[in-house]
Amino acid sequence: MAPLKIIGAGxxxxxxxxxxxxxxxxxxxxHHMEKLILDPSQxxxxxxxxxxxRTADWDKIFANYDAAVDWPSAEFWPELLKQYPDAKVILTVRDPNDWYASVGKTIKEWPMDSTIxxxxxxxxxxxMARVIVKEGALKDYTDKNLMISKFKENIERAKATVPDNQLLIFRPSEGWGPLCRFLGIPEPEAEFPRCNRREDFVDRLRWVRExxxxxxFLSAMPYRGDIINVSSN
Structure with a gap:
């Protein structure tokens, strides 16, 4: 695939x-961090x-994908938009304080049991995530005010950089409506997936391991409704 049609900036x-x-x-x-683990081509x-x-052969990296959200790709959304100027950008947002608390319980440390x-x-x-996320995007996590300020700065940068007709500021709790209107796609009958609550984070890591x-691997995996059909947190 590639070029990317959708870039996640959140x-x-x-x-x-x-x-x-x-x-x-x-x-x-x-593309998503979880798929990076499960896709042997990555x-x-x-x-x-x-x-x-700050450079890469993005067509090669995303050869099998036409959309990319979450870290690590979210770290590079300005570079990706320059590479794929016609792509639509989806900026996922949530309450900054809730986001900060959720990070502290999950991805800040990637709690992988050392006995396993x-x-x-x-x-x-x-x-890789330690370099890009923990020591990069989240390096100031111990300073809550500074970290939340950086979270907000990313939002404002996207608003200032991405043309209005290419940007969707999106809360997944809003469901299919805003997303499908933005993409010009009819809403599916299925429920909008809600997944990866912070209390499920460790269980999900174990599921990926298993x-x-x-x-x-990714090519052989079904849609995991039993795992992902839970509220995102």
Whole structure:
């Protein structure tokens, strides 16, 4: 695939996994941190290299995708928009204080039990996320006011940078309506996916681990309604 038709500019923990599954249901193939782990064609180190140089062969990185949300791709949304100027940009948002609390319980540390043997792909992805997310986007997490200020700055940057007709400011709790109108696609009959609550985060990591250990890579995986049909938090 590629070039990207949709670029996600929202930080992680703003409903990006719900959006990812929703876009998949609408016919896109959407990139996300979780898919990076489960897709054997993906190389976490390519994103880490791009972080240091701010350049990359984006067509190659996203060869199998036409949409990308969540970190690591959200780190590069300005570069991606320059590469794909006709793409639509979806900025997922939520209450800044709720976002800050959710991050602290989940992705800030990626709570992988040290007594468990984790697949190499997960370890490589975690190492990349440490550079781009923990030591990058979230490096000032201990200063709540500064971190929330950066969260808001990202929103304002998108508003100032992306043409109005290419930007959707979206709360996944709003469901299909705003998203489908923005994309010019009829609303599906299925419920809008709501997933990855913070209290489910560890269980989801374990599910990803079990999927890899059982050889269930992305191409062989069904839509996981039993896991994702829960409220995003």
């Amino acid at each position: 930080f992680g923990r703003t409903g990006t996994l719900s959006l990812c599954y929703a876009l998949d249901m609408l016919g896109y193939n959407c 190389d976490p180190e390519a994103f880490e290299a791009a972080y240091h140089t 043997r984790w697949p190499e792909r997960m370890l490589k992805t975690r190492a 999927s890899l250990e059982n050889g269930k």
